[in-house]
Amino acid sequence: MSEKFTESEKKSLAPFxxxxxxxxxxxxxxxxxxxxxxxxxSRSSKSLRRIFLGEFLGDPELALKxxxxxxxxxxxxxxxxxxxxxxYDRVLVGYGDDSVAQLGGAHIACEGxxxxxxxxxxxxxxxxxxxxxxxRYVRFDQKDEKGDYLFFQEPEIMASQHRAAYLEVMNLxxxxxxxxxxxxxxxxxxxxxxxxxxxxxxxxxxxxxYQEAQQDERLKRWAETAYRxxxxxxxxxxLRSYLPAATLTNxxxxxxxxxxxxxxxxxxxxxxxxxxxxxxxxxxxxxxLIPSFVKRAQSSEYIAQTYSAARALTAQVMAESxxxxxxxxxxxxxxxxxxxxxxAAILYPHSRHPIHQLRELVSRMPQDQRSTxxxxxxxxxxxxxxxxGRALEQVYYTFDILGNLGAYRDLQRxxxxxxxxxxxxxxxxxxxxxxxxxxxxxxxxxxCMEKASQxxxxxxxxxxxxxxxxxxxxxKIRWTMKMNxxxxxxxxxxxxxxxxxPDYRFIAQEMWRKINDVHPTLAQCAKFIDWKTxxxxxxxxxxxxxxxxxxxxxx
Numbered sequence: 001m002s003e004k005f006t007e008s009e010k011k012s013l014a015p016f017x018x019x020x021x022x023x024x025x026x027x028x029x030x031x032x033x034x035x036x037x038x039x040x041x042s043r044s045s046k047s048l049r050r051i052f053l054g055e056f057l058g059d060p061e062l063a064l065k066x067x068x069x070x071x072x073x074x075x076x077x078x079x080x081x082x083x084x085x086x087x088y089d090r091v092l093v094g095y096g097d098d099s100v101a102q103l104g105g106a107h108i109a110c111e112g113x114x115x116x117x118x119x120x121x122x123x124x125x126x127x128x129x130x131x132x133x134x135x136r137y138v139r140f141d142q143k144d145e146k147g148d149y150l151f152f153q154e155p156e157i158m159a160s161q162h163r164a165a166y167l168e169v170m171n172l173x174x175x176x177x178x179x180x181x182x183x184x185x186x187x188x189x190x191x192x193x194x195x196x197x198x199x200x201x202x203x204x205x206x207x208x209x210y211q212e213a214q215q216d217e218r219l220k221r222w223a224e225t226a227y228r229x230x231x232x233x234x235x236x237x238x239l240r241s242y243l244p245a246a247t248l249t250n251x252x253x254x255x256x257x258x259x260x261x262x263x264x265x266x267x268x269x270x271x272x273x274x275x276x277x278x279x280x281x282x283x284x285x286x287x288x289l290i291p292s293f294v295k296r297a298q299s300s301e302y303i304a305q306t307y308s309a310a311r312a313l314t315a316q317v318m319a320e321s322x323x324x325x326x327x328x329x330x331x332x333x334x335x336x337x338x339x340x341x342x343x344a345a346i347l348y349p350h351s352r353h354p355i356h357q358l359r360e361l362v363s364r365m366p367q368d369q370r371s372t373x374x375x376x377x378x379x380x381x382x383x384x385x386x387x388x389g390r391a392l393e394q395v396y397y398t399f400d401i402l403g404n405l406g407a408y409r410d411l412q413r414x415x416x417x418x419x420x421x422x423x424x425x426x427x428x429x430x431x432x433x434x435x436x437x438x439x440x441x442x443x444x445x446x447x448c449m450e451k452a453s454q455x456x457x458x459x460x461x462x463x464x465x466x467x468x469x470x471x472x473x474x475x476k477i478r479w480t481m482k483m484n485x486x487x488x489x490x491x492x493x494x495x496x497x498x499x500x501x502p503d504y505r506f507i508a509q510e511m512w513r514k515i516n517d518v519h520p521t522l523a524q525c526a527k528f529i530d531w532k533t534x535x536x537x538x539x540x541x542x543x544x545x546x547x548x549x550x551x552x553x554x555x
Contacts, residue, residue, distance in 0.1 A: 003050060151170045397485070
């Protein structure tokens with residue numbers, strides 16, 4: 001039941017809350033005030049709005065009433081916000097709870113940063129949500145106002161003997177990318193003409209030929225616009241193999257204060273100049289938004305020295321061990337008895353028994369009874385957005401993956417798992433898109449990859465960390481992914497959809513082949529894995545998008 005307020009109290013509260021009558025409501029307060037208010041709220045029997053009235057609104061140190069005198073939103077009234085931040089600091093000292101910093105956050109944009117740097121930022125898995133400029137929808141043949149292609153001119157490399165070679169190879173990669181865009185677009189269009197594409201009606205989902213679509217002007221327009229967009233995206237998908245890790249990109253992040261504080265600490269402690277510079281720049285802007293939450297961020301000797309020590313030890317231990325060949329996807333370890341763990345976890349919330357007793361019970365069950373329980377738990381899923389339940393979190397798989405940097409960029413953004421990667425390198429070779437071969441660009445492509453590899457080796461001898469900027473997206477890197485079955489279902493069903501890039505579709509499919517090898521019954525949990533291969537798999541998605549945009553415009 002919602003609390004009742006007097007008319008006078010309502011007048012005081014109205015500017016700071018989205019409603020005063022419902023049990024669910026939003027706060028229109030500076031981030032630090034919201035965090036401090038929640039902290040106090042956790043230790044009181046009073047309602048949040050009542051605490052705000054009694055302890056916050058009238059506090060002279062906080063001076064929230066000053067917010068009412070300004071013309072803009074509360075968060076923009078600088079004098080009152082400064083007082084609010086000082087108040088937050090006092091509350092934090094009083095309660096000593098770092099988790100308060102999880103209750104306030106900020107949006108921040110990072111533009112013109114390298115793909116090396118953005119991967120470091122996106123390694124922050126918990127508390128931060130990223131969104132990055134796409135290599136699929138955006139062409140990278142632009143130049144800046146000085147006439148330079150958009151790649152990071154790494155300071156250590158630019159100050160070294162490798163400067164001229166670095167600029168030469170970077171320009172070669174971008175020039176080749178730019179020169180091949182139009183002919184590759186024509187090649188894709190000619191190899192898969194719209195007349196031969198089997199469409200699906202964007203409203204009914206029924207099969208539709210282009211000839212049939214031409215009979216309806218709107219359908220014809222949707223099909224042609226979607227086809228052009230798909231061909232363009234496919235062209236960018238192919239040619240992104242040329243782009244080096246130095247390619248400049250833009251990324252937006254939303255994160256809570258605690259996550260940003262730790263991210264800044266890691267950036268300050270990093271070996272790369274760009275990471276340290278990003279730490280300074282991001283800290284400066286976050287000080288304008290949530291200063292109290294990031295005030296303790298600074299370089300950490302612990303992080304920096306531990307990293308250096310581990311790197312030195314690895315070089316010493318592995319000095320005499322050559323790198324063995326490996327499959328693109330290797331299942332390193334998995335939970336034995338996984339089926340028993342899953343079945344017991346399905347039963348657990350609905351019983352009063354300890355989990356070990358349920359596992360013993362399941363171990364004695366006949367297979368048909370196990371299958372019935374698992375089927376009842378999963379059979380009502382209609383599509384991949386019907387997420388399977390938490391019972392699937394009881395079983396884990398660890399994969400060692402050798403895939404190209406372009407595919408890693410997409411798969412790295414999954415959050416609910418544990419990932420770790422090695423440095424970007426050219427030592428594992430590269431993938432050549434089939435369209436590069438068929439369009440007659442193989443010699444150009446091989447020459448670019450060889451030039452990049454030669455430069456990488458030279459720079460790596462002097463500047464091993466900075467050498468990563470040279471690596472094109474086509475080159476393979478190695479990383480691990482450890483996930484539970486529930487996350488594996490999510491990745492498999494999402495990353496094998498027809499519109500996905502073929503490189504990461506292959507990796508996701510291979511992961512599920514490995515799971516099926518060791519847990520064939522549990523592999524049935526993923527009902528929506530798409531095992532097919534596609535050339536213009538994105539077409540149906542683009543057509544649906546065009547339909548939605550058209551319908552919106554007509555409304």
